[in-house]
Amino acid sequence: MAITAQDVNKLRQMTGAGMMDCKKALTEANGDFDAAIDILRKKGQKISAARSDRQTSEGSVFVKTTDDGSEAILVALGCETDFVAKNEDFQKMGEAVVAQAAANKPATTAELLELNVDGRSISEHLTDLMGKIGEKIEVVAYEVLKGDQVVPYIHSNGKLGVLVALAGVNGTDVQEAGKDVAMQIAAMNPVAVDKDQVDASVVEREIEIGKEQARAEGKPEAMLEKIALGKLNKFYKDNTLLNQQFVKDNSKTIAQYLNETHKGLTVSAFKRVNIGG
Incomplete structure (x- = not known):
């Protein structure tokens, strides 16, 4: 016909x-x-x-926070080019996915992809969008964070997102402090909230590196352990959030900044997602 x-x-x-x-x-x-x-x-x-072997090194981060601010959901949708990441249909898809994630609270990314939207799964919608746009598109990250108050932050390029959970809020408005800390996490990429949360394997590796560095400098074998532990403390200061210098004011740590903002205020957890990073 x-x-x-x-x-x-x-x-x-x-x-x-x-x-x-x-x-x-x-x-x-x-x-x-x-x-x-x-x-x-x-x-x-x-x-x-x-395109299953293509790299989704571009994309956008989408976040949604509950009305009471105690929970936030982050979804990162990846694609191949920055041009597609800015596409209106791509952006609408990301907003739809994070909205479904917030409404249904799936336990895993796989469960998220099976959620039903207008009679079809998110996975099917993504396949359709790939057919329309001609690029690989996939959910590259899905994170949920809870706390007394959870503050989200998306960097200006749209590819880097942070969720930071604050504790000790006690009904105080700490949005500004939360955003400052989220920006700190985006910029400084800490490995953990505090030193007691650093993975044991990382601690062991840093001690061994410290010993080897000291040995290469000709330090006595009897001094290697002490020197390595000193280097480990420096590692904690540089790489754990609460011990890092506050980027907006190097005279204080993040822990000190938060406590000055509101006594007892601290960070219980954070999530950092960087597409292609």
Whole structure:
């Protein structure tokens, strides 16, 4: 049957696919719109398979916080190019995914992808979007954080997001302090909140590195352990959040800044996601 321009435009409005893709799909489906939609979806699946080894080093971070501010959800949607990351359909998809994550609280990324949106799973919607855009698109991170108050932060490039959970809030408005700390985490990339949360394997590695450095400097064997522990303390100051110097005021640590803001205020946990980083 003859495929009219009106038919092509109708399918385009229904699917968001390109004009030529819609015309080809309708022609192949002999004008059957449902079959044409399936063809376009299959095209997306083929693109997904063909691009499975591509790197999603671009993308955007999306966050949503509960009304009481005690919980925040972060979803990072990855793609291949910055151009696609700024695409309106890509951005809408990210907002839809994080909204579903916040509403349903799935335990894993796999469960998130199976959530139903308008009768189809998020995974299917992502496949359709890949068919439309022609790039690999995937959820590269999904994080949920709870606390007395959780403050989100997205860096200006949209690719780096932070959630920071504050404790000892006691009803005080600490949004500004929370944002300062979230920006600190974005800039300084700490490995843990405090030294007692640093993984034991990391501690062992740092001690061994410290010993080897001291040995290379010709220090006596009897002094190596003490020197290495001194270097470990320096590692804690540089790499654990509460012990880091506050980037806005190097005269105080993050722990001191928070306690000065509101006595007893501290950080219980944080999440940091950097797409492609």
